[in-house]
Amino acid sequence: MTPTDSTPTLAVIGGGVIGSMCALAAADAGWHVDVYDAGPEIRAAEVAGGMLGSLGEGHPGEGDLLALSAESTALWPGWIDRIGDRAIVTARDSLFVATTAADGEYLRQLADFVWAEQIGADRLTALRPREVRAQETALSTRVHSGYLALGEGALDNGLLLSRLRAALADAGVHWHRIHIDRVDEVPADQVLVAAGMGTTALLPDVSLIPAKGEILRLARNRHSIPVPTHVVRARVEGRNLYLVPRAGGVVVGATQYEPVDADDRRPQAGGVADLLADAVEVMPGLRTYDVAEVAAGIRPGSTDGMPIVERIDDRTLVAAGHGRNGIVLAPVTAARIAALLAG
Ligand SMILES: Cc1cc2nc3c(=O)[nH]c(=O)nc-3n(C[C@H](O)[C@H](O)[C@H](O)COP(=O)(O)OP(=O)(O)OC[C@H]3O[C@@H](n4cnc5c(N)ncnc54)[C@H](O)[C@@H]3O)c2cc1C
Incomplete structure (x- = not known):
């Protein structure tokens, strides 16, 4: 779109998954948009597992977050069409597996008391060990029990970010590689701060909690077993682990450490x-x-676990604090920001 003098202008500070999706939603709504981004080195979305859905991160006492995640996951197919590359989707369903009786009981309680409210019984099936391994033949014979959850898929985070960047360029959004120190530095009618952990430095009243997480990327070679077709979310003697399919391998994740220094991005042995x-x-x-x-x-968490998506003043909005669910929650956040911009 070619902006005219009357086209409203929006500056988005932060070009992670949240800033990029909000920028694209605003451009589609007729705004002339500029994105100001400090680069990939401090971007959480660069290392994310890319899992979608509400169950995998569905912990007791987080009903509002689970409901928001389910709402946002339902919006993802429309976004995949908008971005225009189905190769971004690397899995459609998840297998939740337990390796001991205690892990199996933990999953059963989650399924009965937390997950049951989030997805219909037709999308969640309890499986015996043999049925679990029929879904993914390379799973260990130690697998004790499991659940198949339909519609809890995954995206390739790296491909998503690059395709979003291309969609922004096609929509006429200008991308500036620059670190912004003050909100009033950027010339625009409206400013959205979506700078992940960098948000607090720009908006001191928005307080965020850093949660460090490590992941591994394993690449298949000609001697390897095939890549799994499901997201495998395992409970291993009390620890959570996920294996997320990619085109040529698997992402293994993820640890979580709190409290940490917000700039500590070194993996620990x-x-x-x-x-x-x-x-x-x-x-x-x-x-x-x-x-x-x-x-x-570093996952940019909020104090209550819910994302902070709101208007700060007449000119400034914020979209931050998405913690461990930023990719899941990007569509619902973009819709909320578009609604706030529309007044
Ligand atoms: C190990 C790990 C695994 C994860 N797995 C998943 C998952 O499976 N599913 C899921 O939904 N989420 C997952 N997440 C969480 C997800 O990555 C984050 O919630 C999401 O990336 C937050 O998006 P964001 O755009 O707010 O921040 P970021 O992705 O961190 O992007 C912020 C951007 O702002 C820019 N910036 C910062 N300060 C400034 C400034 N002053 N000026 C200009 N630009 C600035 C940065 O350069 C960066 O590009 C995971 C996170 C980690 C660490």
């Missing part, structure tokens, strides 16, 4: 050791994969 040990425990054939990447990122 202990976390990496646990992830590798649990991954080959759940799927022994992963031993044949190559270790392609070990990375850590």
Whole structure:
């Protein structure tokens, strides 16, 4: 779109998944948009597992967050069409698996008391060990029990970010690689601060809690077992582990440490050791994969666990604090920001 003098202008500070999706929603609504982004090095979305859905992160006492996640996940198919590349989707369903009787009981309680309110019984099936392994033949014979959850899929986070960037360019959005120090530096009618952990430096009243997480990327080689087709979410002797399919491998995640320094993005030996040990425990054939990447990122959490998506003043809005669910919650956040911009 070619802006005219009367086209309203929006500056988005932060080009992560939240800033990019909000920028695209605003451009589609007729705004002339500029994105100001400090670069990928401090971007949480660069290391994310890319899982969608509400169950995997569905902990007791977080009903509002689960409901918002379910609402947002339902919006993702429309966004995939908008972005225009179905290769972004790397899995459609999840298998939740337990490796001990205690882990199985933990999953059963989650399914009965937390998940049952989020998705219909037709989308969640309890499985015996043999039925679990029929879904993913490379799973360990140690698998005790499991659940198949339809519609709890995953996206390739890296591909998503690059396709979003291309869609923004096609929509006429200008991208500036720059670190912004003050909100009043950017010339625009409206300013959206969506700078992940960088948000507090721009809006001191928005307080965020950093939660560090490590992931591994394993790459398949010609001697390896095939890549799983489901997201595998395992409970291994009390620890949570996920294996997320990618085109040529698997993302293994994720640890979580709090409190941490907000700029501590160095993977720790202990976390990496646990992830590798649990991954080959759940799927022994992963031993044949190559270790392609070990990375850590900082999840930008809020104090109550809910994202902070609101108007700050006549000119300024914020979209931050998405914690461990920023990719899941991006569509619902973009819709909320578009509504706030529309007044
Ligand atoms: C290990 C790990 C696994 C995860 N797995 C999942 C998952 O499976 N599913 C899911 O939904 N979520 C997951 N997450 C969470 C998800 O990555 C975050 O919630 C999401 O990336 C937050 O998006 P954001 O755009 O707010 O922040 P970010 O992705 O961090 O992007 C912020 C952007 O703002 C820019 N910026 C910061 N300060 C400034 C400034 N002053 N000026 C200009 N630009 C600035 C940065 O350069 C960056 O590009 C995971 C996170 C981690 C760490």
